[in-house]
Amino acid sequence: MSADGSVVSIRGLSKVFGKGGVSALQGIDLDVARGEFVSLIGPSGCGKSTLLRIVGDIVEPTDGDVTVNGKSARRARLDRDYGIVFQAPVLYDWRTVAKNIALPLEMLGWDRARRGERVREMLELVELTGFERYHPWQLSGGMQQRVSIARALSFSPALLLMDEPFGALDEMTRERLNMELLEIWAGTGSTVIFVTHSISEAVFLSTRVVVMSPRPGRVAGVVHVDLPQPRTTVTREEPRFFELVTEVRELLHATGADEVEETLATEDEIA
Amino acid sequence: MAVRSALRRVVVFVLVLGGLWALWEGYKWLWERTGWTRPFRVNDLTLPHVHAILLQLGEPTSTGDDLWLYLAHSALFTAKSAVVGFAFGAVFGLVLGVVLAQFGVLRRGVMPYVVASQTIPILALAPIVVRGLGSVSIGGAPPPDWARVSVIAAYLTFFPVTVNTLRGLLSADPWALELMHSYAARGWTILWKLRMPSALPYIFTALKIAATASVVGAIIGEQTASISNGLGGAILNFNQYYVLEPANLWVTNLYAALLGIGFFLMVLLAEKLVVHRAPEHLV
Numbered sequence: 001m002s003a004d005g006s007v008v009s010i011r012g013l014s015k016v017f018g019k020g021g022v023s024a025l026q027g028i029d030l031d032v033a034r035g036e037f038v039s040l041i042g043p044s045g046c047g048k049s050t051l052l053r054i055v056g057d058i059v060e061p062t063d064g065d066v067t068v069n070g071k072s073a074r075r076a077r078l079d080r081d082y083g084i085v086f087q088a089p090v091l092y093d094w095r096t097v098a099k100n101i102a103l104p105l106e107m108l109g110w111d112r113a114r115r116g117e118r119v120r121e122m123l124e125l126v127e128l129t130g131f132e133r134y135h136p137w138q139l140s141g142g143m144q145q146r147v148s149i150a151r152a153l154s155f156s157p158a159l160l161l162m163d164e165p166f167g168a169l170d171e172m173t174r175e176r177l178n179m180e181l182l183e184i185w186a187g188t189g190s191t192v193i194f195v196t197h198s199i200s201e202a203v204f205l206s207t208r209v210v211v212m213s214p215r216p217g218r219v220a221g222v223v224h225v226d227l228p229q230p231r232t233t234v235t236r237e238e239p240r241f242f243e244l245v246t247e248v249r250e251l252l253h254a255t256g257a258d259e260v261e262e263t264l265a266t267e268d269e270i271a
Numbered sequence: 272m273a274v275r276s277a278l279r280r281v282v283v284f285v286l287v288l289g290g291l292w293a294l295w296e297g298y299k300w301l302w303e304r305t306g307w308t309r310p311f312r313v314n315d316l317t318l319p320h321v322h323a324i325l326l327q328l329g330e331p332t333s334t335g336d337d338l339w340l341y342l343a344h345s346a347l348f349t350a351k352s353a354v355v356g357f358a359f360g361a362v363f364g365l366v367l368g369v370v371l372a373q374f375g376v377l378r379r380g381v382m383p384y385v386v387a388s389q390t391i392p393i394l395a396l397a398p399i400v401v402r403g404l405g406s407v408s409i410g411g412a413p414p415p416d417w418a419r420v421s422v423i424a425a426y427l428t429f430f431p432v433t434v435n436t437l438r439g440l441l442s443a444d445p446w447a448l449e450l451m452h453s454y455a456a457r458g459w460t461i462l463w464k465l466r467m468p469s470a471l472p473y474i475f476t477a478l479k480i481a482a483t484a485s486v487v488g489a490i491i492g493e494q495t496a497s498i499s500n501g502l503g504g505a506i507l508n509f510n511q512y513y514v515l516e517p518a519n520l521w522v523t524n525l526y527a528a529l530l531g532i533g534f535f536l537m538v539l540l541a542e543k544l545v546v547h548r549a550p551e552h553l554v
């Protein structure tokens with residue numbers, strides 16, 4: 001961790017795809033403190049996923065700096081500082097649940113006994129004890145995504161990058177996994193950057209919500225979520241929750257993108 | 272449940288076999304009865320009875336052995352060439368596929384020649400290779416007949432394995448590749464932990480094709496090099512005397528088919544043991 005306690009520090013970041021092509025991100029400045037849960041939200045084309053991928057050194061920025069724990073993003077990746085969860089579980093079909101979770105541990109050269117012990121802890125954490133010998137296709141979508149989260153957390157990475165991890169799940173599973181994720185976050189003290197297109201999910205989970213606007217992708221505003229911790233099912237019914245949802249929604253409106261209407265339409269159905 | 276499904280498979284197998292037999296005999300009966308000559312005249316010479324073919328197994332041959340034993344020896348000889356050819360072809364095909372997948376530059380340079388190798392008629396190439404190897408000396412003697420024939424089997428085997436291995440290795444899920452990237456995994460680790468397992472269903476599909484191709488390759492290799500100990504020799508021999516004993520050739524074909532099926536089943540068994548996939552992802 002760097003001295004000021006910020007895990008991620010982004011300065012003047014921009015990304016242009018192709019030669020003189022589409023500007024995906026422009027002039028992004030953002031700091032994420034240790035232990036924070038930061039959501040990136042915005043209409044499609046705002047570059048929220050691209051931003052996450054630049055932090056994770058999957059995509060190279062065109063300009064600007066990203067430091068993670070005071071190191072370059074590349075150095076941080078080589079030091080295995082990132083746990084990544086995608087929209088799809090991306091489990092290896094040919095590995096059992098236990099071996100999927102152990103995959104990054106094998107990369108780190110942990111011995112079998114140590115791996116086994118950690119896998120047991122992780123299964124307990126995501127409440128999948130007893131499923132270690134199952135293959136991914138034998139699990140439901142929600143269970144698969146929990147395995148994916150366990151895999152990302154198994155080696156205690158400094159930073160958890162989640163790219164719409166619950167986007168493909170039904171609403172009930174999603175809310176349950178939201179609760180589980182918060183418990184894990186509170187228990188492990190991880191720092192999380194979380195991409196979502198759901199306003200209520202962003203407000204419910206985060207300590208801060210970064211609202212982004214499209215073409216080019218920019219930070220339109222940041223909402224500090226001052227809801228008390230730990231969040232519970234009751235949190236979603238508090239007046240302050242609705243105020244914050246409205247605040248985020250208005251920021252999204254102000255971005256003026258056509259897609260916002262679409263995003264909000266689906267949001268209203270959910271809320 | 273497992274017993275019931277096994278029983279069902281046996282029943283289906285027997286029914287299909289019976290159906291084929293009925294089709295054969297029914298065709299023969301109808302064409303002989305009506306005297307139809309299209310597409311060809313049917314009699315005991317062009318289409319012997321199934322039971323006549325099977326009874327031929329017990330007839331003695333000019334070597335003194337009964338036909339079934341004589342052909343069993345031939346099949347063993349051919350099987351040796353085919354197995355060795357299959358093994359070398361599969362390993363070579365796999366290694367070539369991996370090399371081409373790992374080095375994109377080579378892929379564009381080498382792939383045309385890999386394809387070209389299969390457009391050369393095997394009938395033209397086989398005698399050159401098998402005879403040519405006969406003049407090579409390994410440890411003071413030329414390689415044995417079956418070893419020279421196995422080269423042809425390998426030649427027919429490697430191609431599908433290379434093409435499918437390449438395809439399979441490049442088919443790895445992009446997100447899974449990003450995941451490996453995030454673990455700072457090196458190329459060979461990615462190959463071993465992700466690309467190779469992703470490619471296994473493709474590789475086994477190729478091995479199934481290669482298993483039957485290796486038997487055909489061995490038979491053609493024997494025939495073009497006039498090696499008479501295998502099924503290829505038996506086919507040429509019985510072909511000459513077809514007018515006298517048509518059933519001999521049919522029985523030989525049956526042996527060749529059973530050999531190919533045996534090879535195929537062994538690959539299938541290996542696949543069941545090695546490949547763990549969602550049922551819908553199995554080829």
